[in-house]
Amino acid sequence: MLKELCLLNGTSGDECAVKDYIVSKIKDKCEYKIDALGSIIAFKKGVKRANKKVMICAHMDEVxxxxxxxxxxxxxxxxxxxxxxxxxxxxxxxxxxxxxxxxxxxxxxxxxxxxxxxxxxxxxxxxxxxxxxxxxxxxxxxxxxxxxxSSDYYEFGDGYIKSKALDDRIGCMLMIELINSELEYDTYFCFNVQEEVGLRGSKCTSFDVQPDVSLILESTTAGDLCGVTGGNRVCVLGKGPVVSFMDGRTVYDKELYKLARKVGEENNIPTQTKTAIAGGNDAGAIQTSAKGSRVIAVSLPSRYIHGASSVVKKDDIENTRKLLNKLLPKLYD
Missing domain, CATH: 2.40.30.40 (Peptidase M42, domain 2)
Incomplete structure (x- = not known):
């Protein structure tokens, strides 16, 4: 599925091919609608009704x-x-x-x-x-x-993937998988448009849903390159999903940050954080939309982001899946 998603073309304002693909994968598993900007707002019933609105987000557009x-x-x-x-x-x-x-x-x-x-x-x-x-x-x-x-998708080396649009088609894939699974609680999913040009889609979808808690799935810049040492590496491929405490747009909810790191530790799932305050994602708009929302971001470390040949590691994708399965039920506590 990831290869199919990455090879679709869909930059900000032109996400239709990605939207249509996602709808084809979720239409029989949830309720959904398309908002005025083109984002998908989906609602998946869980085994239990929830006392909180929890929303999971990823963006469909690429650079x-x-x-x-x-x-x-x-x-x-x-x-x-x-x-x-x-x-x-x-x-x-x-x-x-x-x-x-x-x-x-x-x-x-x-x-x-x-x-x-x-x-x-x-x-x-x-x-x-x-x-x-x-x-x-x-x-x-x-x-x-x-x-x-125009860039090929291929696997190489010790479990690495190279492609365009890994930011944020990985997040879209993980959300499709969750919608197609059995969830413990009712959950909202937003596949947002126009993140790359100013977090525009997420501002609208979060206003519509008005979540209490929001989980943003993303890719983030890894600097584990030749000649880069210490904190300048920011995050590292192979060391698990990145849980951020702050970036250029958002100060993340401290308790949710601690919760995600604790869940990883208790379940032997490697996690890491960023050693630089840089970048930003849809959390920046969601946090301050309507009545506001508590936010947490879980990101895939990615080399050469926003280029034709971004690189991620398959182990990090699998560990993100594991973390989401353990973390999501706790967001309703």
Whole structure:
């Protein structure tokens, strides 16, 4: 299922393919509706009625690009949708509608001395679709069309997975699995749109549900790379799901943070926390929407996030499953 989800294209504002896939997997197992922005709000009956509203969230959108101009000689200018480092974009294969292109930039042989010292910028990048001129390019591409990394999904090494869109299709997969299982208590599930451009979908779904407790499933930046040591590694692949106490958008509920770490320890499930206050996720909007909600985030450590070749470890996915199964019933206490 994860491979199928990751290979779907769905950046912010263009999540329909992901939404349709998820609906096909949950429609017979829960009640659901699609809100005005396109998020899925699902309700799964449990064995017992709950005294609290508990909501589990993940976002459907991935980072991508949007076409902003077509030059006279048939090249496409574009802007990022979401936070993408321009350095990881050059020379990448991309897909726009049903055609492919390559992200190009001026070759190093033709750069002036000053240009060589400057960082890669989106304003210097373009997409080459092999068109001879603007007229031909316009037959295939219109302004406002989306472009996506064209990237294979594969497993490699000692239990690693490489793909685009692991952020946050892993969270979507885990939620689909929970909806298809027997739950102890009634639970709400929100598959949110437009997280990557400002947590927009979650603001609407949390206002609709008005949960007492919210669990956000995410991917988060791992810095366990060559030459990076100590706290600069932030989190590490293979050491289990990441339970955050604070990030750039949210101060998480302290008791829920302690609970998740305790549940992991008591059940021999490895967990870790982040050693940097950075990034953010849908919790930032959910925490302050309507009457407010207590929030907790459980994230998969991911290398090279927001690129064409993000990497996670299968053991971390399995340990996240185990943690969710033990933690979820306790959120109703």
């Amino acid at each position: 991508g690009f949007i076409i902003t101009d077509i030059t006279d000689d048939g090249y496409l200018k574009f802007s990022p949708v979401g936070g993408i480092d321009a350095r990881v974009v050059a020379d990448r294969k991309v897909k726009i509608n049903d055609i492919y292109g390559v992200v190009g930039l001026k070759p190093i042989h033709l750069l002036s001395g000053d240009e060589k010292d400057k960082a890669v910028s989106f304003k210097n990048l373009f997409i080459d679709i092999g068109a001879k001129d603007k007229t031909q390019a316009e037959k295939y591409v219109s302004l406002g069309d989306y472009a996506y990394f």
